[in-house]
Amino acid sequence: MKYFIGNWKMFGVPNSIYILKKINTFCSKDKNRKKYRVIITPPFTLIEKFAKIFKDKKISIGSQNCYHKDPFSSNTSAVSPYMIKSVGAKYTLIGHSDNRNEGDNDHLLKSKVQFALKNKLKVIFCIGENKVEKKNKKTIVVLKKQLQNVLEKKFNKKDIIIAYEPIWSIGTGKLPTSLELKKTAIQIKKILKNIFKRKSPAVLYGGSVDEKSIKIFKEINEIDGFLIGGASKSSKKFIDIIKNYYR
Numbered sequence: 210m211k212y213f214i215g216n217w218k219m220f221g222v223p224n225s226i227y228i229l230k231k232i233n234t235f236c237s238k239d240k241n242r243k244k245y246r247v248i249i250t251p252p253f254t255l256i257e258k259f260a261k262i263f264k265d266k267k268i269s270i271g272s273q274n275c276y277h278k279d280p281f282s283s284n285t286s287a288v289s290p291y292m293i294k295s296v297g298a299k300y301t302l303i304g305h306s307d308n309r310n311e312g313d314n315d316h317l318l319k320s321k322v323q324f325a326l327k328n329k330l331k332v333i334f335c336i337g338e339n340k341v342e343k344k345n346k347k348t349i350v351v352l353k354k355q356l357q358n359v360l361e362k363k364f365n366k367k368d369i370i371i372a373y374e375p376i377w378s379i380g381t382g383k384l385p386t387s388l389e390l391k392k393t394a395i396q397i398k399k400i401l402k403n404i405f406k407r408k409s410p411a412v413l414y415g416g417s418v419d420e421k422s423i424k425i426f427k428e429i430n431e432i433d434g435f436l437i438g439g440a441s442k443s444s445k446k447f448i449d450i451i452k453n454y455y456r
């Protein structure tokens with residue numbers, strides 16, 4: 210099973226539902242539809258509406274982040290996994306580099322993962338090295354730390370998806386070579402196998418994935434899907450990504 214996950218970031222109003230409707234129409238007729246799952250993470254404001262409309266459809270809805278305490282607290286602007294689950298989301302992103310940049314450290318991320326899982330949200334846990342770390346050949350060391358400091362054997366690996374997103378690639382059009390990505394994915398899976406003491410959870414790639422770049426990645430069997438930012442805001446681009454992947 211492959212995953213195509215659209216991360217809308219700070220984008221969308223209620224009318225943007227038309228984008229998902231087009232994607233859903235394509236997916237429900239696609240001859241490859243059994244081979245993949247589509248998840249969209251709109252902003253908090255749209256989760257309830259989207260989750261209601263796409264209940265029992267090809268598209269699942271997730272949040273882009275969650276608070277680390279359960280279920281209510283006095284923290285202004287926070288949204289807990291309990292609240293997210295209650296409006297129909299099935300997934301949540303945790304550890305996106307945008308949030309790590311704003312202060313989400315490993316300790317906090319671990320609490321987020323724990324509370325998300327406790328509230329029956331599946332977790333899409335994002336990891337990735339920055340430009341300097343890559344230049345200094347520290348990629349695997351960094352990824353290993355990000356994984357080991359947060360994930361534990363007792364977490365159900367079926368509820369966790371890993372999204373490898375090199376920070377230098379997010380929104381920049383810069384891509385790892387397919388050989389580079391293959392090697393990194395193999396290493397990530399090795400680390401995950403060690404943590405979970407069995408088969409690795411799914412490992413996705415994210416960073417400048419669009420309808421053109423997807424062609425480079427389709428030969429890499431180790432990659433179980435994609436986390437797509439900018440290109441997921443256009444139904445045509447998102448659909449073309451899926452089409453070109455299976456072409």
Ligand code: PGA
Binds near residue numbers: 379415436
């Ligand atoms: P991008 O973003 O596809 O626009 O590079 C990916 C992400 O931040 O999840």
